Amino acid sequence: MIGLIPFLIDDFMISQCGRSARNEVLIAESLPADFSFSIAQHYEDDLCRLVITAMAIRIALPLPDLYDRLGTHFLAWIHDHLGGMFTGATDTTRFLHRLPAIYNSFGGSAAGAGLPGAVDLVTIRPAGSHLRVTYQSQQRFAAFFASFMKAVARHFNEPIAIEIVAGDLDAAFCVFDVAVGEAARSPHHEPEGAALENAFDHAG
Numbered sequence: 001m002i003g004l005i006p007f008l009i010d011d012f013m014i015s016q017c018g019r020s021a022r023n024e025v026l027i028a029e030s031l032p033a034d035f036s037f038s039i040a041q042h043y044e045d046d047l048c049r050l051v052i053t054a055m056a057i058r059i060a061l062p063l064p065d066l067y068d069r070l071g072t073h074f075l076a077w078i079h080d081h082l083g084g085m086f087t088g089a090t091d092t093t094r095f096l097h098r099l100p101a102i103y104n105s106f107g108g109s110a111a112g113a114g115l116p117g118a119v120d121l122v123t124i125r126p127a128g129s130h131l132r133v134t135y136q137s138q139q140r141f142a143a144f145f146a147s148f149m150k151a152v153a154r155h156f157n158e159p160i161a162i163e164i165v166a167g168d169l170d171a172a173f174c175v176f177d178v179a180v181g182e183a184a185r186s187p188h189h190e191p192e193g194a195a196l197e198n199a200f201d202h203a204g
Helices: 004-017 019-028 045-058 063-081 092-096 099-112 142-155 181-185 194-202
Strands: 120-127 130-137 160-167 173-180
Touching (some): 004 019, 019 045, 063 142, 092 130, 092 142, 092 173, 099 142, 130 142, 160 181
Antiparallel strands (some): 120 130, 160 173
């Protein structure tokens, strides 16, 4: 996968767990303690998943909760490094409509640099009062993307309901039905995260 996600995972480990704990996780996965992830590099998907799983065990967090924290960390990183993406985005829906530009730009840059596995596509379109979000990626990190959408909603202090309507969290293709604000309070929607937690329960 392109290096952004492993870079953010590494940054999260250091900031939240300390460098010593981070080094323990890397050593446990047969990586040198001084190993560092770069945004501009490509890494094997399986390696990144092993590091994420080892980190969840090390800090005693269920994987869905870890993804939620990583989503929040990613949003903070965007705020610090791509702050212009927040300009004029006054609510969750407006910001979510900017996600394709954010996400696809990383994949496009990596593909332009000739990095393998850098085929990513995120599309968002209105579906009545909801949004239909399509995630396609060889990286198969739909769970992380869903957690990032939840982080955006928390940033704007709005309720959000995310349901999977096609594909799954471990597939290269996943389609989400996303309701924000009043639409998320509709009685037929599960509470925030419930549908995704059920999907985690049934994933691989």
